[in-house]
Amino acid sequence: MKKILVLYAHPAQRHSRVNSAMAARAQTLDDITFVDLYAEYPRFKIDVEREQQRLLQHDVIVLQFPMMWYSTPSLLKEWQDLVLEYGFAYGEGGDKLAGKTLALAISTGGSKDAFSTTGYQQHQLPDFLTPLRQTAHLCQLHCLPPYVLFGALSETNDADLNRHVDCYCQYLGGLRDQRLPADSIGTLPYFEAHQLTTLLETGA
């Protein structure tokens, strides 16, 4: 069994539909540490020591956030800036995170169609995640493709939403119980709820 740490970042949770529901359910799972960063650090005064300890105590770090202006919410960026210190996460002696896994759970406002070279976002979704992937690489973290919900604001009906939340919990459980086929997942650019069931079945 792997130890799972979910770092959740959402600055306006009362406007949130998808992420709030995901967070509410994820917190009920056994043996998963769930952290609401905006609740712990509402004034952006991140306790670096404590955050680093948390990272050391877990095997898989899941970043859950709505994509905002092609990046993470600002507090999660602050968290990266402060916690992934030189000598801890990278650089000389900075191998404390080596071998751990980084997983991403992202929702986007834009539709799936928009994220293509011909869509209005002009790029594939993984292109926007290059900084995070490179961060993981520099920190010797194994980075999994993101679990994504497209069109979270307008296109998702309640059924889709529920399925996305259910599958999120299964995904976290799968990471915890090592039921995910790392090889077949690694080749995907990203995956959505409907793909997850298949992935879990092949892994089992």
Place this chain on the structure above:
Amino acid sequence: MTGVLLQAFIYLMAAVIAVPLAKRLGLGSVLGYLMAGIVIGPLLGFVGDETQEIQHVAEFGVVMMLFLVGLELEPRALWAMRHKLLGLGGLQVALTTAVITALAMALGQVWSISLAIGLVFSLSSTAIVLQSLNEKGWMKTDGGQSSFSVLLFQDIAVIPMLALIPLLALPELQEAAHSAGESHGSEMSLLTGLAGWQAAVVTLAAVAAVVVGGHFLSRPLFQFVALAKLREVFTAAALLLVIGIALLMSLVGLSPALGTFLAGVVLANSEFRHELESDIDPFKGLLLGLFFITVGAGINFDILFANVGTVLSLTITLIAIKAGVLLLLAKVFKLGKSDTWLFALSLAQAGEFGFVLLALTVQNSVIPAALADTLLLVVAFSMLLTPLLFICYEKFLLPRMETEQQSGNDAIPEKAKIIIAGTGRYGQIINRMLLSSGYETVVLDISAETIDRVARFGVQTYYGDAARPDLLHAAGLHEADMLIVAIDDRERTREIVQHARRERPDIHIVARAFDRLDVYKLFQDGANDIIRETFDSAVRAGRSALEGLNMHPFEAEKVVHAFVESDKSAMRQLAEVYDPEIPAHENTAYVELSKRVRDETETAVRSSQSANKGLVDRAWRPPASTDL
């Protein structure tokens, strides 16, 4: 009684008219006093023989000045300048004495008279030089510090000189004195009838008493006095201290000026330093002024007119020789260009100790009285010319050299100096933050108990009422970069802010305000940052309440932000209708507007459902699904 009043009236009147006039003309206060003395003495004849006696009293101003100089100088700083003190000072006295002695012998005087003249003229005027250096703000320059070192050494050197001069007595003059049957009342002394080693022990014990007593006894004494909370008693205690030490020193035959200087250095680290400074300062100023007046008034115009050529040429020769020696020393000690000239010109006169030594030489039959009278005029004249030399330096030499130096030197910004008034629960926090960020602070508090309490935790605080202008000045208002008023007395806070703003239009003032109305008043008084003392903690308590009611902490933070911002804007609006003449609750415009802005604040905080206007709701609000 009337006679004393009349004299006091004449002296004060002369000072009150001449000094501001001299300052206005850019001549400095010292020259003003000297002129005043000349006018009321030799010129108009209002005062006469009594100037000699008054001068003895007025010399106490020098004693007080050295006490104040000592207060400014921590023991560590004194130790750091030991090389300058001994090297510069020692060489200056030795070389000047040698050159002048040689010249006097060349002019046909016997060696003993020549040596006495050399000793008298080697000294400079502590009173004029320090007063002028302080007035012009040159005390902290290299040249000023070097001058100060030399003056300090001279004050020490006077002691052996006083012992040496009687040994130079001329037999023929002594006989004349004896036959005239003069007997000088000997001064009271602890040393009468003691053997040499016993005298030495007593002398050392007295110095030790000043150092040890100053260090250990002064604190409980001043604490005790401060508890009475009567200002004049504290002033009395300060005077008692200075006079007591001066008395002790003269009883053992040491220079009172030196003794009080030592006491000043010992007390330089005391929390009562600024209070002592501001209490002694006016006495020092008046006595020194009086001293300068007596120098002017004491000039004997009859002798002067009889020998005007001799006196003038001697004075100019003296200044040239002294300046020459000083220039040489400045070269050896590698002073900067402008510092070299400041050093040389400032110390080129003879000093007030010259009067004392000359009187002694006549008493001890070292120098004939007629010659001494001429020499006395030379001393006075050289002192009279000193302010002119300072003006010469300031107006002609300094501007030229400053432009030369500007290209070479990088400006080193001096560390910001901060005065904090009040070290209670409020000021302490500010002080700790500033100290931990590496700033230097001067902390004042009116309560001796508080000072004692915080001292136990290692916080250095000075005793005194910051609402007193003189104390603020002693604490360094004129050089400070920032003043923080952290006391909990609304009226005093305003007095301090008003005074500081008047004196220093450029200083940054952070003020603690009691409430909203206080903020308006302090704003009008000119404070830069005005902090309501309970506002921030109340806001934090409100935030805790919201969090306790299970509001998401980041939402609570947004509410706080919205509330604080709209409250600030409300304050700005209300400040405009606030009228200090009308109580706020009777000011209709104020009451109406405050009702309106309060409602506005509430809407600003509460989420507005209709539009993206509410400060809280606006943040990270996604487009509605219908907009997409």
